[in-house]
Amino acid sequence: MIAWIAAIGYALNACGHGSLTVDDVIDRNTQATGGRAAIEAVRSIEVDLHVADPGFEVDGKYWAARPGRMRIDILADGKRVYTEAFDGTRGWQSKGAAVEEASSKGTAALRHGVELPGKLFGLHELRQRGHSVELAKRELIDGTNYYPLRVTMADGYITNLYVDPVSWLITRRRDVRPLHVDIDPTPTTIESRYSDFRKIDGVLFAFFSTDTDLATGKTLETTRVHSVQVNPQFDASIFSQL
DSSP states (O other), X not given: OHHHHHHHHHHHHHHHOSSOOHHHHHHHHHHHHTOHHHHHTOOEEEEEEXXXXXXXXXXXXXXXXXXXXXXXEEEETXXXXXXXEEOSSOEEEEETTEEEEOOHHXXXXXXXXXXSTTSSOOXXXXXXXXXXXXXXXXXXXXXXXXXXXXXXXTTSOEXXXXXXXXXXXXXEEEEEEOSSTTTOOOOEEEEXXXXXXEEXXXXXXXXXXXXXXXXXXXXXXXXXXXXEEESOOOOGGGGXXX
16 A cells, blocks of 8 residues: 555656756756766767758758857768858858858857757756746646746847656757748747757767747758767867858
């Protein structure tokens, strides 16, 4: 009888988790992702990936490094055809030999991408980097009662990260933004879903993601990661303009 009562209590706790605070949710996500020490030991990453849009498919190579720089090269038949980068201050892009500054919105989008958890930084690092995190009312989506975190970036941009109450990983993100602002600036309510988490050097990374237009249900883009290298050796000048 005691064991039966204890089992019921455990099940109820697993469903409701009591009254968790935003710090509780952040801490659980941090532990599930690999822990503070392992996450903060990630100083740089190199990612090989494949991107599929409705009209085309390309390969890509993504680099990022603390304190917050990134670059992605788009490849066709193994040759670079397009680059987007953020050097920590400014964004830039290159198609062939032509190089130009990214728009202010394009630069912001590149900055947001590298700052948000899932690449270099952990959820627990957002506040110390000047962003705010609030716990919103729990939200039931496709049978999962998520803990939504409303993140307001230092520049005012708002996004919502959904923490799964079982895995404690961020498995969804929702916000209003263009998918590629310097290609089509039309804002869309996008849901990003993350799955196929794999541990690299003690930290979990999502190896598959989909971006969906919530209004229409249309898949906008899918990304399959082939490999992630943690703390690879590369020349930091790759983030500077070509």
